[in-house]
Amino acid sequence: MKHLATLNKYFIKYKWRFLTGLICTVISIVFSVFQPIMVRQIFDLLAQNLDNYRLISDTGLKGFFRAEFSRVLAFYGISILLFALLSGFFLYLQRQTLIVMSRYIEYDLKNEIYQHYQVLDLNFFKMHRTGDLMSRITEDVSRVRMYVGPAIMYATRTVFMIVIVVYLMIEVNPLLTLYTLSPLPLLALIIYYVNRIIHRKSERIQAQLSNITSIAQESYSGIRVIKSYIQEEGSIKHFEEASEAYKESSVSLAKTDALFQPSMALMIGLSVVLTIFAGGIQVINGVITVGNLAEFVIYVNMLMFPFFSIGMVASMIQRASASQQRLNEFLQIEPQIKNPVGARNITIEGEVTFSNVSFTYPHTGIQAIKDFNLTIKPGQKIAVIGRTGSGKSTLAQLLIRMYDPQEGAVLIDGQDIRQVKLESLRTQISYVPQDVFLFSDTIANNIRFGTPEAGIEAVQTAARQASVERDILGFKEGFDTLVGERGVTLSGGQKQRISIARGLIKDPNLLVFDDCLSAVDARTEKEIIGNLYAYLKDKTAIIITHRIFALFEFDKIIVLDDGRIVETGTHEELLSLNGYYTDLYARQQSGEEEPLIE
Numbered sequence: 001m002k003h004l005a006t007l008n009k010y011f012i013k014y015k016w017r018f019l020t021g022l023i024c025t026v027i028s029i030v031f032s033v034f035q036p037i038m039v040r041q042i043f044d045l046l047a048q049n050l051d052n053y054r055l056i057s058d059t060g061l062k063g064f065f066r067a068e069f070s071r072v073l074a075f076y077g078i079s080i081l082l083f084a085l086l087s088g089f090f091l092y093l094q095r096q097t098l099i100v101m102s103r104y105i106e107y108d109l110k111n112e113i114y115q116h117y118q119v120l121d122l123n124f125f126k127m128h129r130t131g132d133l134m135s136r137i138t139e140d141v142s143r144v145r146m147y148v149g150p151a152i153m154y155a156t157r158t159v160f161m162i163v164i165v166v167y168l169m170i171e172v173n174p175l176l177t178l179y180t181l182s183p184l185p186l187l188a189l190i191i192y193y194v195n196r197i198i199h200r201k202s203e204r205i206q207a208q209l210s211n212i213t214s215i216a217q218e219s220y221s222g223i224r225v226i227k228s229y230i231q232e233e234g235s236i237k238h239f240e241e242a243s244e245a246y247k248e249s250s251v252s253l254a255k256t257d258a259l260f261q262p263s264m265a266l267m268i269g270l271s272v273v274l275t276i277f278a279g280g281i282q283v284i285n286g287v288i289t290v291g292n293l294a295e296f297v298i299y300v301n302m303l304m305f306p307f308f309s310i311g312m313v314a315s316m317i318q319r320a321s322a323s324q325q326r327l328n329e330f331l332q333i334e335p336q337i338k339n340p341v342g343a344r345n346i347t348i349e350g351e352v353t354f355s356n357v358s359f360t361y362p363h364t365g366i367q368a369i370k371d372f373n374l375t376i377k378p379g380q381k382i383a384v385i386g387r388t389g390s391g392k393s394t395l396a397q398l399l400i401r402m403y404d405p406q407e408g409a410v411l412i413d414g415q416d417i418r419q420v421k422l423e424s425l426r427t428q429i430s431y432v433p434q435d436v437f438l439f440s441d442t443i444a445n446n447i448r449f450g451t452p453e454a455g456i457e458a459v460q461t462a463a464r465q466a467s468v469e470r471d472i473l474g475f476k477e478g479f480d481t482l483v484g485e486r487g488v489t490l491s492g493g494q495k496q497r498i499s500i501a502r503g504l505i506k507d508p509n510l511l512v513f514d515d516c517l518s519a520v521d522a523r524t525e526k527e528i529i530g531n532l533y534a535y536l537k538d539k540t541a542i543i544i545t546h547r548i549f550a551l552f553e554f555d556k557i558i559v560l561d562d563g564r565i566v567e568t569g570t571h572e573e574l575l576s577l578n579g580y581y582t583d584l585y586a587r588q589q590s591g592e593e594e595p596l597i598e
């Protein structure tokens, strides 16, 4: 329960709705208890006067009696109807306030979680599975909503209903109250356990359903691989197995569900029988009236749902508490990469220094960069080359502060980037990552992703510089073509070039290209490099690559191996060293490695 205390801030935020909801609950209950009271009065009136009526032989008097009875019955009938309407109206208001409040809280909570996801650093996302992250914002929030909405509503209703009705019952006869209420706690207990079983089974079904969905999703995405390896049969079998498990669980849930309603009816029937039996004896003994007995039968029915909801609410609260605990733990995670106190803005000129930098990925313990030193002057073009896993991308990640080094510092224009405002740093560096990611949006919006204010001319220029404009204009909708599932399927090279255009449109002084030409053909690569030459004229650029671009005159080429610089120099200087670079160059030329671009 203590975990749910975090939600109190929302009850305070929506205090007026909350209070109105509680008041409406009480009013609705008060109006509803008039019904049994009036039924009692009618029964007693009839019981008291029926004998007298039968004894009257005078037809005129009989007619008068009957008319009088009809009038009284009509009055009670209309009153009961009126009170039922009023009770129903306030019930409506209660739902309008409390359930609507729970939807507002759900909205706030989802936003709070999403905002927290946005501030958390890369390390967090590496350590958690996407499914887990998704379920926080969907399942956990919806369970918590069940607490702030329905659970609170049912709990308040239950408390007030039990207090008011039991008070009225005791007023009539405490002993009969005891008899009548005796099966009800048992009912609450049974409901609680049955509910837990139902939820456990529902959760299993939910997990199996999402398994089926992922299997289907994966097979749609991988349909080309499935078909080319003739694995259709295997894929069908895999799906059938998952479906079978889902079916078994669903049938099992249906069986439990089927028991639920009849057990409820049995409990209600038991209570009514007990009331009539014990109450009948009390009536014969003259302790209570026939009206009281009728009144009690209605009370028992009125108490059924509240007792039933005790079990339901208890299990709702339990589940919400577990979910809120998960949410609290998550919301308390502080991002490791954040703005320090007194963070400064920076206007990047383009000087980059790695000073004795060592970095180990925290969750794997892999040391990717070891005592790394490098200075890049403003306007210089640097190539970082090295075999796979040598630490090239890690350098880029450190430069845009996706991670902080454990030792040493990364400086831009002489300032330690840990002292600079993150937004200021990242808006002035264009980073084109190795893994391209395009959003399900138009090509134009994908290009202007980091600069939403950019006009279509700027988008077109960036596309031209990235040598992708021709491809885009070839699509029917041009720059308005939708990308992804709802739109066209782009080739790997087209995606890479759109991603490059996204980096170029920012027009910063410092750019990092992380192996982002791997999927384009040699001719296009040459074209892009030609365009980049002009574009990068006064800018600082770090180009991470597997391949040697002999055409591009780099100020410095750095050869990285196992997180360390093993060779450094210009193309000619490195060739004269007869080392790793020469070897790579020779292999590229002989076609053993990827081809040399010339």
Ligand SMILES: Nc1ncnc2c1ncn2[C@@H]1O[C@H](COP(=O)(O)OP(=O)(O)OP(=O)(O)O)[C@@H](O)[C@H]1O
Binding pocket: 126, 361, 364, 366, 367, 368, 386, 387, 388, 389, 390, 391, 392, 393, 394, 395, 434, 515, 546
């Ligand atoms: N997010 C990560 N978490 C843990 N370890 C990582 C992560 N990214 C990279 N590594 C590890 O750090 C080392 C350097 O990886 P990095 O991606 O920097 O190499 P790279 O030279 O860019 O390789 P490639 O050319 O294949 O992209 C590798 O051993 C890799 O397994």
